[in-house]
Amino acid sequence: DAKTTQPDSMESTEGETVHLPCSHATISGNEYIYWYRQVPLQGPEYVTHGLQQNTTNSMAFLAIASDRKSSTLILPHVSLRDAAVYHCILRASSSFSKLVFGQGTSLSVVP
């Protein structure tokens, strides 16, 4: 699985829209971009994923660069519950490939 690069930490204020960047310059054509988040003392939680097109769901908007070498997870109107470590992960399209978690970005949210 190819490597991703994320900032170690970011801070935001409640109600703001947060942009979490991820660089994946060596991504392969069959690799999807996944985002998971993890709060202390809990297991990781799936946020979203995409291949080429931007995607949106109830949790976030995923913007993928046209060359797929970077992506941005956009969290609208963050709350204190959004404080977590956000992991950007590349995963091949084979059915049983594992998730390889790095250090992720620790997002803190202040009132």
Next chain:
Amino acid sequence: DMKVTQMPRYLIKRMGENVLLECGQDMSHETMYWYRQDPGLGLQLIYISYDVDSNSEGDIPKGYRVSRKKREHFSLILDSAKTNQTSVYFCASSLSGPFSYEQYFGPGTRLTVL
């Protein structure tokens, strides 16, 4: 409610003792996983199970074995635990095939080996 459960949540064992970690899921997922998480190392895959009695080693299987006799249960066994197996262990499950994009994780088991 889709759920992955893990038992126990906290466990302290002495070096050389046997350890059994249990995982259950109520989603009839074919695929289940065991990971461990250590500070500075992210999650590391120990074993994958594709279905009952169909298991495969992950990246760090040494010192561990698994058992899956029912689709909803997946056990991790440490025979003669070592101090370097102190870690947080996460179980996860997912569908198979093209719908396997989301892995559901349990809350973790915090194991300390003294």
